[in-house]
Amino acid sequence: MLRRLAGLLRFGSGPSMPFADHVSSTRKFGIELLGAAAVAETMKAVRSRIAQGSKTSDEVDVVLAAAVEAARIALGIEVHDVQIAAAIALAHGHVVEMATGEGKTLSACFAAVLGSLDGTPVHVLTANDYLARRDAAWMEPVYELLGVEVGCAAGLGQDEDDRRREMYAKPVCYATVPTVGFDYLRDNMRLRRDDQVLRGFGLAIIDEADSILVDDARIPLVLSGPSDVPIDLYGKVDAAVARLFDEDVAVDHLTRTAVLTDAGDEHLEEILREQGLLQGDGLYDSANVRVVHHALMSLKAHRLLQADRDYVVANGEIVVVDETTGRFVAGRRWSDGLHQAVEAKERVAVRPESQSYAGISFQNLVLLYRYRAGMTGTASAESGEFERTYGMTVAAIPSHRPCRRIDETDQVYRSRAGKLRAVVQEVLSAKDRGQPVLVGTTSIAKSEELAAMLCGHGFSVVDPGREDAFDALRRDPSAKLLAVLNARHHEHEARILADAGLPGAVTIATNMAGRGVDIRLGGSEGVPELAAASEAAGGLYVLGTERHESRRVDDQLRGRSGRQGNPGRSRFMLSLEDDLLRQFGSKKVGRFLSRAGFGDDDAISHRFVNKLIATAQKKVDGRxxxxxxxxxxxxxxxxxxxxxxxxxxxxxxxxxxxxxxxxxxxxxxxxxxxxxxxxxxxxxxxxxxxxxxxxxxxxxxxxxxxxxxxxxxxxxxxxxxxxxxxxxxxxxxxxxxxxxxxxxxxxxxxxxxxxxxxxxxxxxxxxxxxxxxxxxxxxxxxxxxxxxxxxxxxxxxxxxxxxxxxxxxxxxxxxxxx
Incomplete structure (x- = not known):
């Protein structure tokens, strides 16, 4: 169905509105299509015509007109032309670039309905389980009015095959790429076809396409089972590696490698021989391959991976934190014995190492789908890779209203301590204005460190588990309350973000707040007076405390502010001790600041520094x-x-x-x-x-x-x-x-x-x-x-x-x- 319809779609006459003819036609059909009964009758008629082989482009516009009316009835949403254009672009197989708050979720729903009309399985793939469950539940009333069943396979356990099969059997199913990928690998290990849960790869509509298809694509999906490595080996090797000196190890943070120096080879050999773990003539004797491998994994665990940044220790287990999203990745374990090395390092129970049973890359999994489309707020930067790898071109959809956000120049400080003091003062100034602030950090530890500094200035951290957590702030914007959103509090994500736009709200977050998040001015209850107060104070102020390796992630954080024409402001406050700057020429900038007489609390804003950051991000993106x-x-x-x-x-x-x-x-x-x-x-x-x-x-x-x-x-x-x-x-x-x-x-x-x-x-x-x-x-x-x-x-x-x-x-x- 999708290909048949997509071949009939074309761009409109001007770049400002793709598919303008179809948008106009959709509006025309919508004039007489009013009420739930009319929507149901229209969809029934369309399905009948398609079953009889209808191939007119009007079918697309009629279905979209019905979808627009269904959204009005079910959600009380007045659909904008840009959302209709985005749905058509998705049906045409594009990666749609739309700004934050422009309604990508609804456009994806419309495109999914179009794709499902002839029985094609449709998967709407999101960046994480939370977004999949949220979007499926949010859009379900629209699907219901249009006569389309919707399911959600995200977050279901491996022992819930019947439930997964039920979800995938529905015309539209929300899930994540790892969920589908592992189900695909498991399906191809089942003894009976009836035990399989997937029903085929039809259409994939990929939300946050750059995150899923680009950032996550560096790590393949691997299905594993237990191996035969003795458990006690990890602890013994960890004890040996912990005794190495700094001069024994060469660490490269750019390539994320840690290797032994010549002195390190000799020292480790001496320690391992003392422990009775070595055989043969030397460290690299063929009999010692396994021991050396695990020593190198332990070296990486000690020198490259940090607690509360790359992982957390929770309930006696090591839980991986996604470096791009800042979220816990339930069930993910590092391979090649690295996870066991971290478990040994943190003195938790070491679980057996796994052996790979099957695997597939993100790219080849997505290419299994007959039809593919995507959407994100930052697609243009990766347009070449989308087209080269997935055969999808980028369609930029204009905003419904012009963006009024003010993006300030970066401020760079000599030391991290000086930067954090400046961030605290910036938050206090915004608080005095009654302006809501979203502070972006790069790790759990850093978010909690900044929260502790603000608590030293009279703030209290709210308990997001309480229904009345933000009531005091609604009554009095000067109340010194702050919320912390990181992987430790992921179950309260929706509640924290729903009220992050209240006047005077202070929210400290990791990259969790960078994607799929729509922060409304005035908070969750939609009180006009509160929204007006936040807007009068300047709108949401996004304050980044560190640049990410990818500029797209920075742009996603900025994009939380200034939604749908609202005012807003963004700024990054950095230091020469930040990871990115430390790897790329911060010494040169440091010497410049010293000669110019800058102290730790003095900031510099200069195009030279901006160029340095851009160059660093470009190098990392290239790698x-x-x-x-x-x-x-x-x-x-x-x-x-x-x-x-x-x-x-x-x-x-x-x-x-x-x-x-x-x-x-x-x-x-x-x-x-x-x-x-x-x-x-x-x-x-x-x-x-x-x-x-x-x-x-x-x-x-x-x-x-x-x-x-x-x-x-x-x-x-x-x-x-x-x-x-x-x-x-x-x-x-x-x-x-x-x-x-x-x-x-x-x-x-x-x-x-x-x-x-x-x-x-x-x-x-x-x-x-x-x-x-x-x-x-x-x-x-x-x-x-x-x-x-x-x-x-x-x-x-x-x-x-x-x-x-x-x-x-x-x-x-x-x-x-x-």
Missing amino acids: NGEQRREVKRYDDVLAGQRKAFYELRMRAVDGEAGEIARDLLDHAVAALVSRHAPDGVVPDDRDVASMAQDFRMRLGIPLSPELLRESGSMIADAALAAMAAKRAEKIARADEQVYAELERYIVVSSLDIAWRNHVAALEHLRSVVSLRAYGGRDPLTEFRTEAVEMYEALVEAAAFSVATGLAFASVKPRAAAA
Whole structure:
């Protein structure tokens, strides 16, 4: 449906309003479409026409007119032309760029309805579980009036398969990319198709597209299970690494690497040998590969990962904090033993390391959808990557009202302490004006540190769990209350942000407040007097305390202010000790400030500093972009194998296991014949005893020494005939249906084991293949070549597993007839 309709859509006459003709037509149809009954009747008629093959572009505009009326009835929202234009652009497969507060959520709802009309599964993919649940619940009354069921798969546990299947079965389902990705990987490990939860990849409408498709795409999705590394090894290695000196380690915060120096090699070897963990002649002896690997992971845990920034310790567990959104990522565990290294470092219970069972990159997962569209407030900066990787172009939608936000020049201080003192004074000044302030920080620890400093000036932190948490502020804007929004308080996110626009409100937040957040002036109750007071004070003041590695994240934070033409203000207050500036030339700026006589509490605003920040962000964006491209290049090698394997496996699940088993038995026999009786070898030179043992142990068939001296083709024919006779005997003894089920189980489980081992082997190859560049060889070419050979080994391993399993499986005789 979407492609059929999208081909009829076109841009309007001017850049200020894409699809202007369709917007005008939608308004025209809407004149006579009033009331819930008219909406229901219109949607029924449209579905009937589409079922009969209607292909007129008017269908799009009629459905949108019905959606506009449904939004008015269900939500009391008067839909703007820009929201209609955005819905059409989404239906056309664009990444829509719209400013904060312009109504992307409603536009996505309209586009989802369009996409679902012919039965295409529609997934609206959001940046986190909270947004998925919020948007699904918020839009549900609109969907209901339009006759479209909506579900939400976000936040459901792995043991809730029936519930997940129910949600995905609905025409429109809200979820996150990881949720869909892991369900896809798990579905391809299930023993029955009826156990699968997804119903296909139709249309994906991706909210916060730059965050999901760009920022998150550096880390592939990996489904894991337990491995065999002894638990006590992590604690022993951690104790060793904790004894290293600073001069033993070289740390690069830009590339996020920590490696041993020559002195570190010697010191660590000495410590590990003292602990009895080393074997052989030295640290890098082949017998010590596992110990050295875990030592390097422990080094990273100690030198690069910080508590309350990269993770928190909660209820005796390590919970990962997403570096882009500032949110807890429930269930995410770092791979390669890194998570266990952090657990050992923090002295919490170490859970077993995992082995990769299956994986897929964000890019290749999204490319499984037949149709794709996205939306965000900051798309233009990544337009090249959207088009190059996902085949989507950016459509910039103008604001309903001009932006009145004032973006101040950055202020830079020599020291972090001086910056924080200035931030506190800025917050106090805004408080005196009655202006609501949103203070952006980069970590949990920094948000709590700033809150403590403000508490030293008479502020109290509200308990967001209380219904009356902000009532005092409603009564008196001068009340010294502040709210802290970070991953520790994520369950109260909606309540904190709903009142962040109250006059005099002070909210200190991590990047959680940077996306999917619409802060209304005046607070949640919509009292006109409170909204007017916040507006008179200058609107929401966004105060950033540190620049993020990506300018888009900074722009998202700014975008919380000045929604829908409201006044607003934004400023970043930085220091030369901030992570980003410290990595990129802060010494040069520091010398300049010293010569100019600047003290710790003096700020500088200069284009030189702005240029330094822009250059730093550009470098980091370049590095991150290369990481994403590398992830996709290597996953593309696996993508073809993954597709072929999953298709083979599903054939076995769907009842073709017998045919696949015969093919694999042919492969196993051919492999044994090739190994023991290759062409060109004189029969008398064969090791007949070893050959006979291999056929007996692997295939369960005895072959005479005389036969084993015949030609390879005769041996193969005899072996296959013997196995066929053995199969027929088992079927006669039991039952054909019982044997078919046994055959299906053995084939599927053998394929699964072979695939898991293949994925683990590829993962290991991926971790070391880059070293071949030192020998003048291209790592990617080497990876491609060896991956093909490894897949052939996978097929052979599965073939022998099936052959052995079927040969030695016993079947219960059928019951005698009464």
